[in-house]
Amino acid sequence: MIGIQREDIDLGRMIERARVPEAGAIVVFDGIVRDDDIQEMELEAYREVALEELERIAEEARRRFSLAAVEIVHRIGRLKVGDNILAIVVSAAHRSEAYEGSRFIIEGIKAHVPIWKKELRRDGGRWVEGEANTMNGIES
Amino acid sequence: MIGIQREDIDLGRMIERARVPEAGAIVVFDGIVRDDDIQEMELEAYREVALEELERIAEEARRRFSLAAVEIVHRIGRLKVGDNILAIVVSAAHRSEAYEGSRFIIEGIKAHVPIWKKELRRDGGRWVEGEANTMNGIES
Amino acid sequence: MKVRVRFFARFREAFGPELEVDAIKGETLLEIVRRAASSKRDGYSTLFEEDGRLKRFVIVMHNGSRVEHADAEQISVAEGDEIAVFPPVAGG
Amino acid sequence: MKVRVRFFARFREAFGPELEVDAIKGETLLEIVRRAASSKRDGYSTLFEEDGRLKRFVIVMHNGSRVEHADAEQISVAEGDEIAVFPPVAGG
Numbered sequence: 001m002i003g004i005q006r007e008d009i010d011l012g013r014m015i016e017r018a019r020v021p022e023a024g025a026i027v028v029f030d031g032i033v034r035d036d037d038i039q040e041m042e043l044e045a046y047r048e049v050a051l052e053e054l055e056r057i058a059e060e061a062r063r064r065f066s067l068a069a070v071e072i073v074h075r076i077g078r079l080k081v082g083d084n085i086l087a088i089v090v091s092a093a094h095r096s097e098a099y100e101g102s103r104f105i106i107e108g109i110k111a112h113v114p115i116w117k118k119e120l121r122r123d124g125g126r127w128v129e130g131e132a133n134t135m136n137g138i139e140s
Numbered sequence: 141m142i143g144i145q146r147e148d149i150d151l152g153r154m155i156e157r158a159r160v161p162e163a164g165a166i167v168v169f170d171g172i173v174r175d176d177d178i179q180e181m182e183l184e185a186y187r188e189v190a191l192e193e194l195e196r197i198a199e200e201a202r203r204r205f206s207l208a209a210v211e212i213v214h215r216i217g218r219l220k221v222g223d224n225i226l227a228i229v230v231s232a233a234h235r236s237e238a239y240e241g242s243r244f245i246i247e248g249i250k251a252h253v254p255i256w257k258k259e260l261r262r263d264g265g266r267w268v269e270g271e272a273n274t275m276n277g278i279e280s
Numbered sequence: 281m282k283v284r285v286r287f288f289a290r291f292r293e294a295f296g297p298e299l300e301v302d303a304i305k306g307e308t309l310l311e312i313v314r315r316a317a318s319s320k321r322d323g324y325s326t327l328f329e330e331d332g333r334l335k336r337f338v339i340v341m342h343n344g345s346r347v348e349h350a351d352a353e354q355i356s357v358a359e360g361d362e363i364a365v366f367p368p369v370a371g372g
Numbered sequence: 373m374k375v376r377v378r379f380f381a382r383f384r385e386a387f388g389p390e391l392e393v394d395a396i397k398g399e400t401l402l403e404i405v406r407r408a409a410s411s412k413r414d415g416y417s418t419l420f421e422e423d424g425r426l427k428r429f430v431i432v433m434h435n436g437s438r439v440e441h442a443d444a445e446q447i448s449v450a451e452g453d454e455i456a457v458f459p460p461v462a463g464g
Contacts, residue, residue, distance in 0.1 A: 022175060
């Protein structure tokens, strides 16, 4: 399942969906709001395009790393320290594929999925800069 | 928490324990019994030494990758396809440390922790060979 | 001819989430973005350099596909098009 | 002087999980392992080469610490020692 939602993420259900007979390894990435002197975080998405990109990244990861299952849920809206931002759950026959597939997906999301974060601090808000470089974003 | 147990693993609780304020990323590795024409798997540990090794690997990972939390539970006994064998949950400020720390731990376990697996097939049992090489095992 | 221009993140804060622009046949994506930006005081300098080019980091999409700045100067809009303008993404 | 010898995995299947060996002062780890192995028919060839050396892959621990085969020929046992003998590990 690939999704963008306001509600919290049910990691347990994602893991159970990835537990298929041909899988020997499940790797979960759970990105959470870190206590970096922030109070809250506000996330915004270009939803239709972000979903398409998540599907594309999931499909490419599935193919390149022979993944048995891929589940991605990204949250938007107002989040506080400790809240889940993003969960990626993948399974594969062997651990290397599961780790590498998971990493491929998170790096793809950071570089290509139109979602933005604003850190809300006591002294105001600050948009988080895209990580890769100033030309990142969706590949044409 | 570091443990070796017969009971199933409560992944949800391990993840909640790793959800500390300084963590921005949680990575979970869940090793499960793969349907590789096997019926069941029997795991056996040199328990006291295995626990010491798990503690040593966790401590080294914590230090080398600045991990905020490390949880490892390895199961022993009779397991069937889809059952959890081993769960590693780590958290860190940033994703690279969490992924690399998790990978360091699983590789350390494969190479150094005195636990053995026997695959039980219709035509009998087969001990799984250690992965690294025939001289692996506990470093003196 | 109606064209939608959507803004995200700090561009949304500057221009609002979306503007409907009445486009003339033959107008390019870049011309539409320029007009949309001009709807706000100081809007122009948020997206454009003094020499009139889009700032390097500004990302433009046309109906859900990214377009290079050079192409945005060439592609003409059509009825019902959606143009999106946003800063570098920071998901995950 | 009592010494415990523990076996794991296929060595446990061959010798049982543990043997208590009555050791003589000055006996080495390797000598104890040899005597323990001799408790079963064909046991010797499970752990030892024909030339009397331990098979390369056999791991020996002394009170929870791994010892090289060469050292196992030198180290004398003491009352209450635990020797463990096992094949390469396969955890995870």
